[in-house]
Amino acid sequence: EPEVTQTPSHQVTQMGQEVILRCVPISNHLYFYWYRQILGQKVEFLVSFYNNEISEKSEIFDDQFSVERPDGSNFTLKIRSTKLEDSAMYFCARTGSTDTQYFGPGTRLTVL
Amino acid sequence: GQSLEQPSEVTAVEGAIVQINCTYQTSGFYGLSWYQQHDGGAPTFLSYNALDGLEETGRFSSFLSRSDSYGYLLLQELQMKDSASYFCAHEGSARQLTFGSGTQLTVLP
Numbered sequence: 001e002p003e004v005t006q007t008p009s010h011q012v013t014q015m016g017q018e019v020i021l022r023c024v025p026i027s028n029h030l031y032f033y034w035y036r037q038i039l040g041q042k043v044e045f046l047v048s049f050y051n052n053e054i055s056e057k058s059e060i061f062d063d064q065f066s067v068e069r070p071d072g073s074n075f076t077l078k079i080r081s082t083k084l085e086d087s088a089m090y091f092c093a094r095t096g097s098t099d100t101q102y103f104g105p106g107t108r109l110t111v112l
Numbered sequence: 113g114q115s116l117e118q119p120s121e122v123t124a125v126e127g128a129i130v131q132i133n134c135t136y137q138t139s140g141f142y143g144l145s146w147y148q149q150h151d152g153g154a155p156t157f158l159s160y161n162a163l164d165g166l167e168e169t170g171r172f173s174s175f176l177s178r179s180d181s182y183g184y185l186l187l188q189e190l191q192m193k194d195s196a197s198y199f200c201a202h203e204g205s206a207r208q209l210t211f212g213s214g215t216q217l218t219v220l221p
Contacts, residue, residue: 033208034182035209041213042212042214043147043155043199046209080197094206099207101207103156104154105154106154
């Protein structure tokens with residue numbers, strides 16, 4: 001099954017700036033997820049999004065984070081005021097016909 | 113809390129069989145998945161067990177024992193391209209995945 005696509009592949013930003021990471025589904029899926037992976041560490045769940053609403057979020061997903069599906073197609077993760085520790089790979093995932101999660105290629109976020 | 117334990121590193125030679133174990137603790141269990149990740153790449157789904165027993169997909173098999181909170185991934189006929197990190201992950205009520213810390217597999221010629 002095709003994976004989602006993500007843009008940009010690499011984002012460099014200054015601490016305190018807002019960033020928006022985008023996930024573009026190939027077809028009309030209902031379940032989306034955001035995960036992050038700090039370099040050398042495990043993949044961590046951030047938030048799940050079902051039928052245009054947040055269905056679950058982790059402790060990492062604090063008030064600095066938000067998710068939207070602004071145009072019914074793209075699925076975005078916004079970090080309002082980035083911190084150095086937000087530097088990580090951010091993966092979007094979606095479930096397929098068998099509830100398996102398929103990950104996008106990721107966006108590498110570097111906060112300076 | 114929720115946690116998954118797996119060995120940090122495993123080394124094997126081409127053509128061999130390797131088993132990567134995963135023990136978990138969770139308040140709610142819906143299934144155990146296995147993912148492969150090459151350096152700089154995205155996690156790629158390998159296998160999934162919701163019920164006890166063995167699931168086979170080509171050279172990869174995965175086993176689950178819910179009573180023992182234990183599973184493993186079995187890789188047969190190892191190839192150089194299998195060198196990667198392997199993660200077990202359990203699924204929560206909203207289908208979110210909680211990953212283990214990963215096992216770095218090195219396949220030697």
